[in-house]
Amino acid sequence: EVQLVESGGGLVKPGGSLRVSCVASGFTLSNAWMNWVRQAPGKGLEWVGRLKSETDGGTTDYAAPVKGRFTISRDDSKTTMYLQMNSLKTEDTAVYYCTTISGGSCYYWGQGTLVTVSS
Amino acid sequence: QSVLTQPPSVSGAPGQRVTISCTGSSSNIGAGYHVHWYQQLPGTAPKLLIYGNSNRPSGVPDRFSGSKSGTSASLAITGLQAEDEADYYCQSYDSSLSGYVFGTGTKVTVL
Numbered sequence: 150e151v152q153l154v155e156s157g158g159g160l161v162k163p164g165g166s167l168r169v170s171c172v173a174s175g176f177t178l179s180n181a182w183m184n185w186v187r188q189a190p191g192k193g194l195e196w197v198g199r200l201k202s203e204t205d206g207g208t209t210d211y212a213a214p215v216k217g218r219f220t221i222s223r224d225d226s227k228t229t230m231y232l233q234m235n236s237l238k239t240e241d242t243a244v245y246y247c248t249t250i251s252g253g254s255c256y257y258w259g260q261g262t263l264v265t266v267s268s
Numbered sequence: 269q270s271v272l273t274q275p276p277s278v279s280g281a282p283g284q285r286v287t288i289s290c291t292g293s294s295s296n297i298g299a300g301y302h303v304h305w306y307q308q309l310p311g312t313a314p315k316l317l318i319y320g321n322s323n324r325p326s327g328v329p330d331r332f333s334g335s336k337s338g339t340s341a342s343l344a345i346t347g348l349q350a351e352d353e354a355d356y357y358c359q360s361y362d363s364s365l366s367g368y369v370f371g372t373g374t375k376v377t378v379l
Contacts, residue, residue: 184368186314193270194306194314194357196368212367246313253361253368254304254319261313 151175151257153247158262165237169262171230171247179203179225182250185232187243188261195243199250200230215241237266271296272358272371279377280348288374290341290358296369298339301361305334305343308355317356318343345376353378 157169173181182205185197198211200221209221220233230247244263248255273291280286290303297303305318316325318334321341331352333344341360345352358371 186370193373194359194370196370199368210367213365252320253302254316255306255314255359255368256316256319256325258313258315 151249153249153257153259155245155247155259155262158245158264160265160267161237162268163237163239163266165266166233166235167237167264168231168233169245169264171232171259173228173230173247176249178223178228178230183221183223183230184248184250184255185219185221186246186248186255186258187241188246189240189243192243197232197245234264237264239266242266270372271362271365271369272360274356274358274371274374276372277375277377279379281379282348282350284348285344285346286348286376287345288343288356288358288376290343290371292339292341292360292369294339295364296339296360296362297336297341299363301363303334303336303341304359305332306357306359308357310354314357348376348378350378352376 152174154172161167183200198221218236222231244261246261247259249257278286302320306314307317308314321336322334331347335342356374362369
């Protein structure tokens with residue numbers, strides 16, 4: 150059974166940094182394409198970024214609002230994907246979800262972790 | 269800012285059929301990229317409802333169906349039930365943005 154569990158959310162000041170994690174089980178993380186998707190309080194879903202499988206180069210792509218500030222990485226030995234967030238802004242406040250990608254869809258979702266950026 | 273437009277809300281009585289539209293452009297739906305749909309029940313994570321325009325993952329009732337034509341797509345719910353009250357989002361890929369895009373979201377209310 151595929152499971153995704155996010156953690157690491159919390160309160161951080163504007164301009165600060167935070168790393169959230171996504172522990173994957175039930176599949177081989179290095180063989181998977183993975184997404185980060187966020188949802189601001191009371192708002193819709195927003196794609197954050199994507200990590201391709203190792204066989205497809207392991208490259209990353211990011212949405213314009215986070216490009217240059219956020220970095221996605223993977224630790225296969227820990228079956229964990231990370232989202233490193235730097236230079237955080239109040240508008241980054243959201244629940245952050247990790248998802249698997251299949252045929253362009255977000256197939257499996259984690260439960261999310263809340264990141265609050267506030268002074 | 270979402271590039272896929274959905275109606276903010278739709279409603280129907282139990283047993284009725286409702287449809288949700290998802291309007292895109294020539295750089296996403298119109299370019300041939302697949303459309304996917306998600307259901308988000310209150311206080312929970314989104315769940316994949318339809319993938320590849322019209323396919324249902326295992327466990328999704330056949331009351332839910334998807335279609336795509338031109339630069340738009342639609343989600344239909346037939347035999348509406350109280351448990352279908354949720355937010356629904358469409359999603360595709362946009363070549364001009366080089367990334368995935370979500371719809372604005374639609375709240376379904378069962379009267």
